Amino acid sequence: MLNKALIEEVLQAALETGGDFSEVFVEDLYSNHMSLRSGRLEQSLSGRDFGVGIRIFKGLQSVYAYTNDFSKEGLLKAARTAAEAIQTATDEKTLILPLVKEKIQTINPIKFMPNTIEKSRKLAVMKQANEIAKNYHEEISQVMIRLLDEEQNVLIANSEGKFVEDQRVRSRLAIAAVATDGNDMQSGFYGPGAHAGFEFIENLDLNHYAKEAARMAVTMLHADPAPSGKFPVIIDNEFGGVIFHEACGHGLEATSVAKNSSVFANKVGKKVASDLVTYIDDGTLANEWGSINIDDEGEKSRKNVLIENGILKGYMIDKLNGRRMNMESTGSSRRESYKFAPTSRMTNTYIAPGKSTPEEIIANTEHGIYAKYMGGGSVNTATGDYNFAVEEAYLVKNGKIDKPLRGATLIGNGATTIQHVDMVANNLGHGAGMCGASSGSLPVNVGQPTLRVSEITVGGREA
């Protein structure tokens, strides 16, 4: 993408004002976004993103510049503009080490590169998903299908001699269904994705995913308003993990820990969760949506145990925050594109399976809420306070699922909720999502088995 000699020159120029570390990130990304509404291909967009990010450290100070002027002059100018921010009194200059190309181990093999597949083949899968969802029930009034694929080629080099290239290929099919009965409208969504090529899209079990999205919409159309109050809440597996992602995962990223703005700061070795909770971030799960061969600083991805049986074991750490915390990087540094300086982020984060079965959890709940599919939400990372919409909820009465409920929101605090997990099932599953934070929007998996929290405030319409 760029030659070694030019990169060496840019890395050295970046250190001219006294920086102690410089890094170059080159990205060349090809993507396709197709969207189908009511059976018609409404949008089909192809693009090429290309640019270079240059980062410089001086102790704990970090500066970043990016440009898509890839001429030698353009790159040196970007490096020198960034270096202006480093003002140091010493004449000592850090010299860059010779770049040595590293070979990486591919843990995410790709069969069919998205750009080698005709778009008409992709459209055929979308139309099939549309038919299944549309035909699920007469109350389905609209179906939207989106297909996204991308091929991201990256080159990462730094003043410590690192020089590594990687290719990330991702594919996702998102199915949204709307059900209407004349007065009211409800929606359902399922969006499976993988770090894989077109083989993932072609092999998807559309009968499952498209039907589930439609079933969710129709079920919610006939649901009663959710009650308000404090209840035991059973959260189902896969995308149910979004609550712990938002309310605990973000608090375990060095980004917030290093600045003490996390409730989990300074608590390694302490009990922070129920004994039943083991929380893991693992970027090495083959072909999973959030997986990476290497992180965006060129470090090998790994499995990081964050909480083990309720005890805080560690954080997700990037190079800069590692300096702040005096800890090693955990291969967790990620960025959306060359436009973002990387920082510690999640990959595939999940609660490890427990010993109960989902059926036992429901049978053991006298009066509670069962959140089958979670929707979006927000969290204040400083405090851990969150609120989430439940896409599909049920009332549980006397150990049995009683009736569907709509309009339920879960309101609570992450650090408290994780202590109140009182049953964990054995059916671990992962769900694909996009996570937005300071280094951009990234593909991540959230995951968990079905589990129960002894008490969460549910906001509903009925008092």
Place this chain on the structure above:
Amino acid sequence: MDILKFKEQVFVEGEKLGFSALEVYYEKSDSFSCNIYKGEIDKYESSTVNGVSVRGFYKGKMGYAYTEKLDEESITFLLTNAKENALLIEEEGEKLFTEKATYMEKDFYSPAIEDVTTEEKISFLKEVEKKILAYDKRVVQANHVSLRDEISEKALFHHDGLALQDRNNFLYVMFSVMVKDGEEVKSGFHFKVTKDFHTLNSDELAKETVEKALGFLGGKTYPNKNYPVILKNSAAAQLLATFTSAFSADAVQKGQSRLKDKIGEQIAASCVTLVDNPFLEDGMGSGTFDSEGVPTKKHAIVENGQLKTYFHNLKTAEKDGVQSTGHGYKPSYKGTIGVSPSNFFVEKSDESYESLYSELEEGVIITDLAGLHSGANQFLVIFHLLQKVIL
């Protein structure tokens, strides 16, 4: 390759490939941003980015593609992909703007932003951070202290000669603070945009930020009941932003808006006038043409409570048999034409906040809203109760 040469080559190659009409849309932005944490530069960023989007008719249908790399290889990539996309697309009615039109002559570039040195910006932020920390003993830390400025240019070219250009720049500062009282921890956030750096006042910024966070401390639960509500301007704007899509003709035509068939009707209290003004001096959305090349205009969308018009682009306007209102926008060169406002706001009245407040016997003042994106039906409201009245 420079953009003028690049677009010429796109038009030449495109015609050879069989496109009947082509448009090249170009954006370039230079930006600088910096964050301060505990008196040091915590983040410092500078950037130069340009991108080109090509739209064109192939066999009567519109195809799109974009690139950030202006080289020969990208011209082939753009045209072959735009062609493949045009062949598959089943959506019709998208137009290229071919009318002769006059455009407002206005430059939204403010030299007062460029006049400031990087050192001045950095020392100003350090000063605000100091003032935030010194403002109240319950302040734990300033989580976020930042500034960003940006100059952006956009240009639009048609194969038959239309060439438009606009530029805009702005600077904004953003602060967030964490406060603690006993075990209770809250945070507050403040944001300000300007065209003139020298109008920023460090004392006011520190005060606004900290007071907002302090206001969240000591919150209690009050009984569920219907209260009169005052929405502070920033909260009212958040709420307006959440419901803005309802005014889009595209949403109306797709049956996704409650404002369908409501033109001419009273949809709000008569004291409500909603204006979209693309010529606002310090508006981040100001410009003289939209992303379709249609001239922009000031519109009253709701006047004294009455719905006057939706936001239209060329396609939605044709469907409704009206003129485009100049609201055909793409989010960037990466996106496709949609509908969105320029600078959309509630017109102010003569009444002051204090007079609204003093008329309230018992009520709720909303300073901030959370959870708006998890569904407007079910948003959670963070509020202050009017303590002087309740207690």
